[in-house]
Each structure stands twice: as structure tokens, then as C-alpha cells.
Amino acid sequence: MSKKNPTPIITHTEIYARAIRSLDTEIAEWAERAAGNEALLDQLTATLREKRDAVAAIYEIETGCKY
Numbered sequence: 001m002s003k004k005n006p007t008p009i010i011t012h013t014e015i016y017a018r019a020i021r022s023l024d025t026e027i028a029e030w031a032e033r034a035a036g037n038e039a040l041l042d043q044l045t046a047t048l049r050e051k052r053d054a055v056a057a058i059y060e061i062e063t064g065c066k067y
Contacts, residue, residue, distance in 0.1 A: 016059040020067050023052040 027045050034041040056067045 013059065013062055016055055016062060017067065019055045020052060020059065023048055023055065027052070 027048050030044050030048070031041055034044060059065075059067045
């Protein structure tokens with residue numbers, strides 16, 4: 001029989017925080033590539049920003065704090 005570990009290895013909160021950081025990093029990378037072309041940057045990162053906002057909202061619901 002396996003023992004249940006009462007302390008989780010990773011929590012929902014940590015997963016959301018890591019997802020937000022990953023999306024922020026990806027957006028920053030696109031910003032470097034599209035430097036000086038705001039219209040292109042907006043087009044390339046629109047979906048990423050929507051995903052980041054959604055995960056940040058879940059994070060806020062889960063923790064009661066803004067990321």
C-alpha cells in the first residue's frame with residue numbers, strides 16, 4: 001500500500017505562477033524580435049497576452065492576490 005504524502009510537491013498556485021512567468025518570458029522574447037514594430041508585436045502576442053490574463057485571473061481567484 002502506498003503512503004499518502006500530506007505535503008504536495010507542487011501546488012496549483014505554483015503551477016499558475018510558473019505559467020504566468022513562462023508567458024511573460026515568451027512575450028518578452030517576441031518584444032525583442034519585433035523591436036520598433038508595435039503593430040507586429042501586438043499581432044504576435046495578442047493570444048499570449050489573453051492567456052496570461054486568464055491565468056493571472058485564476059491565480060487571483062486561488063490566492064486572493066494579484067500576481
